[in-house]
Amino acid sequence: MRFVETDKLEPGMIVGRDIVSTKNASVLRKGIQLTARYIEYLQEKGYVGVYITDSLSEEIQIQEPIEPKLFYEGMMAVSEENVDAMEKTATEIVSFITKRDEVGLDLIDLRSYDDYTYHHSVNVAVYCVVVGKKLGLSENDLRLLCQAGIAHDLGKMKIPQAILNKEGKLSDEEYACIKQHPKGSFDILSKNYGISAVVKQAVLFHHENENGTGYPLGKEGNEIPYLAKIIHVVDVYDALTSKRPYKKPYSPIAAFEYLNGGKGILFDEKVVEALISVIPAYPAGIDIMLSNGEEAIVVNQSADSLRPIIKIKSDGRNVNLYCDAEYASVYITESGTTQKDYAGKIETLNENRQAVKQLKKKVMVVDDTRMTLMVIKEALQQEYDVIALNSGIEAINYIKERGIPDLILMDIEMPITNGITAVRTIRENGYTKVPVMFMSAAKDRETILKCRELGAIDYILKPVKPVYIYERISEAFHMNRE
Ligand SMILES: [Fe+2]
Ligand SMILES: [Fe+2]
Numbered sequence: 001m002r003f004v005e006t007d008k009l010e011p012g013m014i015v016g017r018d019i020v021s022t023k024n025a026s027v028l029r030k031g032i033q034l035t036a037r038y039i040e041y042l043q044e045k046g047y048v049g050v051y052i053t054d055s056l057s058e059e060i061q062i063q064e065p066i067e068p069k070l071f072y073e074g075m076m077a078v079s080e081e082n083v084d085a086m087e088k089t090a091t092e093i094v095s096f097i098t099k100r101d102e103v104g105l106d107l108i109d110l111r112s113y114d115d116y117t118y119h120h121s122v123n124v125a126v127y128c129v130v131v132g133k134k135l136g137l138s139e140n141d142l143r144l145l146c147q148a149g150i151a152h153d154l155g156k157m158k159i160p161q162a163i164l165n166k167e168g169k170l171s172d173e174e175y176a177c178i179k180q181h182p183k184g185s186f187d188i189l190s191k192n193y194g195i196s197a198v199v200k201q202a203v204l205f206h207h208e209n210e211n212g213t214g215y216p217l218g219k220e221g222n223e224i225p226y227l228a229k230i231i232h233v234v235d236v237y238d239a240l241t242s243k244r245p246y247k248k249p250y251s252p253i254a255a256f257e258y259l260n261g262g263k264g265i266l267f268d269e270k271v272v273e274a275l276i277s278v279i280p281a282y283p284a285g286i287d288i289m290l291s292n293g294e295e296a297i298v299v300n301q302s303a304d305s306l307r308p309i310i311k312i313k314s315d316g317r318n319v320n321l322y323c324d325a326e327y328a329s330v331y332i333t334e335s336g337t338t339q340k341d342y343a344g345k346i347e348t349l350n351e352n353r354q355a356v357k358q359l360k361k362k363v364m365v366v367d368d369t370r371m372t373l374m375v376i377k378e379a380l381q382q383e384y385d386v387i388a389l390n391s392g393i394e395a396i397n398y399i400k401e402r403g404i405p406d407l408i409l410m411d412i413e414m415p416i417t418n419g420i421t422a423v424r425t426i427r428e429n430g431y432t433k434v435p436v437m438f439m440s441a442a443k444d445r446e447t448i449l450k451c452r453e454l455g456a457i458d459y460i461l462k463p464v465k466p467v468y469i470y471e472r473i474s475e476a477f478h479m480n481r482e
Helices: 036-045 068-079 083-098 116-134 139-151 154-158 172-178 181-190 197-204 226-240 252-261 269-278 353-359 370-380 392-402 419-428 445-453 466-476
Strands: 002-005 049-053 287-290 295-300 309-312 318-320 332-335 362-366 385-389 407-411 436-440 458-461
Touching: 002 287, 068 083, 068 116, 068 139, 083 116, 083 139, 116 139, 116 154, 116 226, 116 269, 139 181, 139 197, 139 226, 154 181, 181 197, 197 226, 226 252, 226 269, 252 269, 252 466, 362 370, 362 392, 370 385, 370 466, 385 392, 392 407, 392 419, 407 419, 407 466, 419 436, 419 445, 436 466, 458 466
Parallel strands: 362 385, 362 407, 407 436, 436 458
Antiparallel strands: 002 049, 287 295, 287 332, 295 309, 309 318
């Protein structure tokens, strides 16, 4: 079987794997032939795609990470807020995964917008166990981790779908409402006396960042329980690679770039590395494009996650990109699960181009390195009005003459007027509220403290990663829901 995105589905294709939801044990069963109506339904409900079988993909077998029945039970337990059933499912997931030498995480979880949280919860639990196993956790810890993974977003059940699925920016109140959910999850678990305090803590702190900028309490570093750190990384990975009404899914590689960008700032480094080592960069069954122009499907993983075994579409030949000499200089240029990396957001405003110009937020980017400016501009310009400047002085003058942008992204190490001095001057000139993110290659405490004193909302480590910058700015504008 192979994966086909919803907008590339055609009537007549045969479904290769059940699609399940909590409202309807099976939305589409394996073996069913797609019709135009089914495809329309899948589009409307927000499914990212479907696994189909055809002659080209007959031999491609993709292992389920856990039994589908178990996955379904987990979803139902979450939807019913049944804490005992969650505990039972967690125990079964752990015993299923620990018994296996390898657990394939190639399958893309197929979920509708409505069912997002249920699928997400079980998926996070499964990924947590695989990552935790890689990190060498004991079976007992894995069980606690898995319980916390399933339960981490229980508090979201009380948040209206209209907020969770809202297209575009959230208001401050809506954003504050989203931020209550870890406490909500904690409270639901607290009603159940049998639940370990370790699980409750992991749930409560799954949105805390290493540098103390997370919520609910702004804990940092070692104050954050280890299990919470694992859930945090897995949670963000799953959210980034999911399709939501307000964004397209990122490819695994783009999501890795984000996690790498946040290593040591938002995320625990070892956890990020463990996750990247267990999740295939190019999952089996997806379409890819090669640098020689050929189209192919990923068949299986090889020893190098960036060079899997593939099937060339035009002639059905199998090629191992890792060791096939003929393909030694050929590489993967695009993978089919997503649009190009940071163009991740759906352009809901595009229908009205006049309005777009007015509504676009102004982001000022200041950096003395032309290359960095170019990379950032390219990442942001589709979504924002980017003002790219080369020095701190230019930024100060621009604001004096033309007013304040909606956000400033400021390099620190610049000649004459460095970023910290520039922002201090801007603040002294009366612009005390404009949100500022600093970028720097340094991560010494003194510099970071200076930035905090100036009210910086974020600190980005160089070299900059486009996906990371894009997502951090989205978050600053309350575009994200996690
Ligand atoms: Fe969450
Ligand atoms: Fe989550």
